[in-house]
Amino acid sequence: MLDQLKELEQQARELEPEEPQRRQLSRQVEAYAEAFYRELPEAKTYIPDYQTAGEVLDTEFDEEPADLDPILKELRKTTDRPGINTASGGHIGYIPGGGLFTSALGDYLAAVTNRYAGVHYTSPGAVNIERRLIRWMADLTGYPDTAGGYLASGGSIANLTAIITAREAVGLHPVDYEKTVVYVSGQTHHCIDRALRIAGMAVATQRFIPVDEKFRMDTDALEEAIKEDMRAGLKPWMIVGTAGTTDTGAVDPLRRQGDLAEKFGLWFHVDAAYGGFFLLVDELKPMFDGIQLSDSVVLDPHKGLFLPYGIGAVILKDERLMAGAYSYEASYMQDIQERQTVLSPADTSPELSKHFRGLRMWLPLKLHGISAFRSALKEKYLLARYAREKLAAIKDIETGPEPDLSVTLFRYLPKDGDPEECNQRLHQYILDDGRVYLSSTRIDGKYMLRVAVLSVRTHINTIEVLSEVVKQGIAHIRQ
Ligand SMILES: Cc1ncc(COP(=O)(O)O)c(C=O)c1O
Numbered sequence: 001m002l003d004q005l006k007e008l009e010q011q012a013r014e015l016e017p018e019e020p021q022r023r024q025l026s027r028q029v030e031a032y033a034e035a036f037y038r039e040l041p042e043a044k045t046y047i048p049d050y051q052t053a054g055e056v057l058d059t060e061f062d063e064e065p066a067d068l069d070p071i072l073k074e075l076r077k078t079t080d081r082p083g084i085n086t087a088s089g090g091h092i093g094y095i096p097g098g099g100l101f102t103s104a105l106g107d108y109l110a111a112v113t114n115r116y117a118g119v120h121y122t123s124p125g126a127v128n129i130e131r132r133l134i135r136w137m138a139d140l141t142g143y144p145d146t147a148g149g150y151l152a153s154g155g156s157i158a159n160l161t162a163i164i165t166a167r168e169a170v171g172l173h174p175v176d177y178e179k180t181v182v183y184v185s186g187q188t189h190h191c192i193d194r195a196l197r198i199a200g201m202a203v204a205t206q207r208f209i210p211v212d213e214k215f216r217m218d219t220d221a222l223e224e225a226i227k228e229d230m231r232a233g234l235k236p237w238m239i240v241g242t243a244g245t246t247d248t249g250a251v252d253p254l255r256r257q258g259d260l261a262e263k264f265g266l267w268f269h270v271d272a273a274y275g276g277f278f279l280l281v282d283e284l285k286p287m288f289d290g291i292q293l294s295d296s297v298v299l300d301p302h303k304g305l306f307l308p309y310g311i312g313a314v315i316l317k318d319e320r321l322m323a324g325a326y327s328y329e330a331s332y333m334q335d336i337q338e339r340q341t342v343l344s345p346a347d348t349s350p351e352l353s354k355h356f357r358g359l360r361m362w363l364p365l366k367l368h369g370i371s372a373f374r375s376a377l378k379e380k381y382l383l384a385r386y387a388r389e390k391l392a393a394i395k396d397i398e399t400g401p402e403p404d405l406s407v408t409l410f411r412y413l414p415k416d417g418d419p420e421e422c423n424q425r426l427h428q429y430i431l432d433d434g435r436v437y438l439s440s441t442r443i444d445g446k447y448m449l450r451v452a453v454l455s456v457r458t459h460i461n462t463i464e465v466l467s468e469v470v471k472q473g474i475a476h477i478r479q
Contacts, residue, residue: 117130248401
């Protein structure tokens with residue numbers, strides 16, 4: 001057996017490169033990353049090549065080792081080119097972020113050191129770093145010392161975590177769900193609906209409250225709806241406010257929503273996944289007044305802090321409620337549980353073994369300082385306004401309302417011809433051109449194009465290009 005073990009150890013050494021090999025591999029990866037960054041400003045933002053991307057499905061996993069360079073070459077061809085180039089500043093569709101290089105370095109270090117970030121006992125520093133980040137965001141939100149939270153993989157999971165916490169905190173049982181009412185608007189992100197379904201609450205009523213001309217929830221209608229539901233014997237449970245809607249960037253009247261939640265004893269949840277970090281911009285802070293009244297809030301660092309995909313934060317005003325929903329006991333965890341002094345992600349979330357996500361956020365904040373983020377966010381806010389002005393100056397372009405944050409809408413209104421068809425053609429022209437990527441939406445049944453400025457790499461030149469390509473697209477349609 002010893003001989004066999006020695007032989008296996010020898011063969012398995014392939015998995016543990018020695019220092020010279022590690023350095024060589026690092027150099028190759030670094031060269032790849034630098035080439036990617038070098039090409040980024042000129043790279044197309046959209047390459048609809050789904051066939052090449054499909055080649056990875058046929059990848060063989062050989063028994064024997066291979067060289068890194070051909071593997072990276074395959075990665076570039078099949079993965080880093082096809083689809084939307086979400087690292088590009090030309091990506092102004094959906095909700096972009098760009099992805100900070102220094103965050104990637106944080107991820108790299110987290111993976112190298114492989115700290116077990118689920119439990120304080122095993123990795124006190126990692127858990128404390130995440131607790132510190134949550135505290136920083138809690139301060140930004142205006143939450144008291146009782147607050148706590150969890151760094152999830154993104155906004156959808158963060159919202160789900162909040163909704164399950166709220167369900168448990170209020171002590172809702174399946175027999176109650178049919179009478180339970182959640183107040184949303186047509187602009188609420190669909191992950192709330194999905195979270196309710198995952199939480200087993202699909203039968204609960206989602207009351208869609210109308211929005212005003214700036215796409216903010218009409219809170220008079222909200223109050224009326226709550227009263228009516230109470231009169232009908234239903235159980236109003238939660239108001240979902242949105243601080244930065246996905247489609248239009250609107251910020252709901254949070255103070256009034258919070259006051260109504262308090263008046264009628266409802267849970268107040270704010271989805272600030274997209275908009276939350278605009279709280280860093282002093283001039284925009286007043287728009288968020290009332291967010292501090294919420295019971296739970298979601299902010300997505302992979303949007304507003306420009307981090308690479310994979311991090312969304314949920315914060316509860318009362319951290320203990322998370323433990324109420326997620327803590328556990330198991331005999332194989334007895335060593336940990338006996339030594340537990342602070343709540344860990346394993347107590348406040350559905351995760352146990354957990355990637356040290358906090359490092360990808362902590363490192364850029366420490367390294368760059370908050371002021372750079374503040375400036376970048378204000379730049380994005382102003383760029384959206386600039387884009388709206390530039391677009392409004394183009395003949396036959398209709399723009400949406402002045403943006404609350406950094407999303408603005410427009411469409412082409414031809415003198416004759418079907419606006420729906422013309423805007424679809426305009427959109428396709430922009431996608432084919434490839435210098436910027438826009439996504440479309442439907443507002444009150446109208447096909448609209450969205451400009452969402454939140455990539456760290458989107459600057460004035462992107463908006464100039466957008467204006468140029470829209471003009472060219474219109475000229476092309478008119479031909
Ligand atoms: C307002 C809002 N909430 C939630 C989400 C979902 O976040 P994620 O895509 O990180 O799951 C988004 C995504 O764009 C969003 O804009």
